[in-house]
Amino acid sequence: MNKNYNIDERGFFGRYGGAYVPEILYKCVHDLQEAYLPIIESDDFRQEYHNLLRDYVGRPSPLYFAKRMSEHYGCQLYLKREDLNHTGAHKINNTIGQILMAKRMGKTRIIAETGAGQHGVATATVCALMNMRCEIFMGKTDVERQHTNVERMRMLGAEVHAVTTGNMTLSDACSEAIRDWCCHPQDTFYIVGSTMGPHPYPDIVARMQSVISEEIKWQLEEKVGRNYPDYLIACVGGGSNAAGTIYHYINDERVKIYLAEAGGHGIHSDYTAATMHCGTEGILHGARTLVMQTPDGQIKEAFTISAGLDYPGIGPMHAHLAESGRTNVLAVNDDEAIYAGYELTRMEGIIPAIESAHAVAALKKLSFKPTDVVVLTVSGRGDKDVQTYLNNKSFAKEYGDF
Numbered sequence: 019m020n021k022n023y024n025i026d027e028r029g030f031f032g033r034y035g036g037a038y039v040p041e042i043l044y045k046c047v048h049d050l051q052e053a054y055l056p057i058i059e060s061d062d063f064r065q066e067y068h069n070l071l072r073d074y075v076g077r078p079s080p081l082y083f084a085k086r087m088s089e090h091y092g093c094q095l096y097l098k099r100e101d102l103n104h105t106g107a108h109k110i111n112n113t114i115g116q117i118l119m120a121k122r123m124g125k126t127r128i129i130a131e132t133g134a135g136q137h138g139v140a141t142a143t144v145c146a147l148m149n150m151r152c153e154i155f156m157g158k159t160d161v162e163r164q165h166t167n168v169e170r171m172r173m174l175g176a177e178v179h180a181v182t183t184g185n186m187t188l189s190d191a192c193s194e195a196i197r198d199w200c201c202h203p204q205d206t207f208y209i210v211g212s213t214m215g216p217h218p219y220p221d222i223v224a225r226m227q228s229v230i231s232e233e234i235k236w237q238l239e240e241k242v243g244r245n246y247p248d249y250l251i252a253c254v255g256g257g258s259n260a261a262g263t264i265y266h267y268i269n270d271e272r273v274k275i276y277l278a279e280a281g282g283h284g285i286h287s288d289y290t291a292a293t294m295h296c297g298t299e300g301i302l303h304g305a306r307t308l309v310m311q312t313p314d315g316q317i318k319e320a321f322t323i324s325a326g327l328d329y330p331g332i333g334p335m336h337a338h339l340a341e342s343g344r345t346n347v348l349a350v351n352d353d354e355a356i357y358a359g360y361e362l363t364r365m366e367g368i369i370p371a372i373e374s375a376h377a378v379a380a381l382k383k384l385s386f387k388p389t390d391v392v393v394l395t396v397s398g399r400g401d402k403d404v405q406t407y408l409n410n411k412s413f414a415k416e417y418g419d420f
């Protein structure tokens with residue numbers, strides 16, 4: 019087998035990807051396509067990016083041997099601790115890179131979409147750091163249910179727009195951000211939060227997050243004497259922490275890859291966000307990809323207990339990798355994620371983000387040999403989700419009455 023998993027020069031992963039944007043954005047998107055690789059590869063960018071990752075974000079993030087969970091699952095389990103980053107998740111790796119790119123392209127105004135508010139906070143944070151004007155688009159429903167993140171963004175100096183179109187959630191916030199970009203193509207840089215959107219965004223975000231697997235390589239070499247694991251596990255919403263986790267291993271077939279998407283109440287219910295199980299080919303937010311839609315092409319609302327995985331699309335690279343069989347995608351339901359969140363909390367003293375708990379739940383669905391080295395990315399910390407865990411504690415009865 020000689021498969022090509024990489025992006026081609028037109029921005030496609032197999033038949034997925036590309037840049038389907040309104041004509042008014044052609045120039046903007048084309049300028050970015052021309053500019054991004056030379057910027058990312060320049061010494062000046064690399065140095066500033068890596069210094070900030072080290073001193074501001076706190077990288078490298080630890081690769082932690084989870085002893086009790088390893089015994090429980092009969093493998094050698096290592097956790098990649100993105101939860102320990104500044105602002106509490108992997109998203110800051112990407113927003114730092116994109117704001118450095120915006121500065122080098124002479125842009126003066128930053129916009130971003132956000133669902134749970136994690137990407138909004140990570141964007142508002144780097145805008146404060148770089149003294150840039152920041153406007154965040156967020157569905158009105160999310161503004162109401164993620165209020166602390168809205169307050170964090172406002173404290174950081176960002177203006178938060180509550181979007182009232184559609185279901186008033188993440189997908190509508192993306193559409194509104196693209197609309198704003200159409201009105202201000204000259205001065206505005208759109209910081210996209212995941213491996214989605216028109217080319218080159220999926221590639222930009224994957225490269226910014228690839229620091230995760232770059233570190234896993236040398237950390238594994240140090241800890242187990244070889245630089246690759248037998249298994250990689252991560253959760254997928256749009257696909258950025260997963261892309262970063264697998265980036266340097268995509269062409270290494272010794273490494274098995276399992277990704278967890280949000281099943282909600284189950285892939286056969288109407289309450290799901292499992293796009294790779296339930297989606298069909300379509301165009302969403304500038305890319306050809308898998309989309310949850312009705313037979314006549316209306317986008318369906320995504321449902322999951324996890325606001326960060328609540329998206330009816332998926333990054334085009336993941337649509338391609340899953341279809342070519344390189345990655346195995348598991349649907350993890352709300353109750354399984356809650357249980358796994360309690361399990362990691364009680365066995366290792368780590369409260370994971372509810373998104374990351376979906377990845378932890380994948381362990382139960384796999385069977386390992388005792389010598390298998392498994393690396394699982396904990397994409398974020400669960401402080402924001404404590405109330406959700408407590409409200410749903412009945413799914414994890416064996417951990418006690420709380």
Ligand SMILES: *Cc1c(COP(=O)(O)O)cnc(C)c1O
Pocket residue numbers: 107108109136137211212213253254255256257258259260326327371373374397398399
């Ligand atoms: C946003 C988020 C996700 C989902 O986004 P990806 O782009 O798929 O990584 C996962 N975990 C956490 C903690 C998040 O904040």
